[in-house]
Amino acid sequence: MPRSVNSVASKARRKKxxxxxxxxxxxxxxxxxVAKHTVEKGLQYAYRDRRNKKRxxxxxxxxxxxxxxxxxxxxxxxxxxxxHNNGVELNRKVLADLAMNHPEAFKAIVDSxx
Numbered sequence: 001m002p003r004s005v006n007s008v009a010s011k012a013r014r015k016k017x018x019x020x021x022x023x024x025x026x027x028x029x030x031x032x033x034v035a036k037h038t039v040e041k042g043l044q045y046a047y048r049d050r051r052n053k054k055r056x057x058x059x060x061x062x063x064x065x066x067x068x069x070x071x072x073x074x075x076x077x078x079x080x081x082x083x084h085n086n087g088v089e090l091n092r093k094v095l096a097d098l099a100m101n102h103p104e105a106f107k108a109i110v111d112s113x114x
Contacts, residue, residue, distance in 0.1 A: 061096035068099030072110045082113040 014032055020042075021028060021035035028038045066076035074082075083090070088109065090098075098106040 058092065061092040064096040064099050065092060068095075068103070068106050069110065071103075072107060074110065074114075079110065079113070083109075086113045088113060 017032065017036050017039055018030065020039045021030075023029060024035070024038055027034045029035060062076060065079065069076055069079040083095075090109070095106070095109070098109065
């Protein structure tokens with residue numbers, strides 16, 4: 001009985017990994033065993049950084065709100081405390097956008113909670 005090998009699926013598997021590793025330098029992009037490690041590590045970084053991105057954006061929003069608040073004589077923590085006490089339903093993302101792109105609207109919010 002002849003030996004049964006599924007070369008179609010094997011080739012497709014290898015091709016898929018090499019396609020994912022395309023653009024990497026040297027052997028990382030064209031040697032299967034090296035490319036496999038590169039692709040796996042890249043996917044680990046992608047998984048981790050999808051979560052880290054949320055942290056980084058929140059930190060950026062806080063910095064922008066703080067900068068806008070200090071222009072009006074308040075700190076970030078004072079502003080956020082007053083916003084929560086007054087029941088203003090704006091999240092940090094929206095507040096940061098207002099502080100950056102619409103300073104007059106941000107000033108109106110700060111004045112309303114002072």
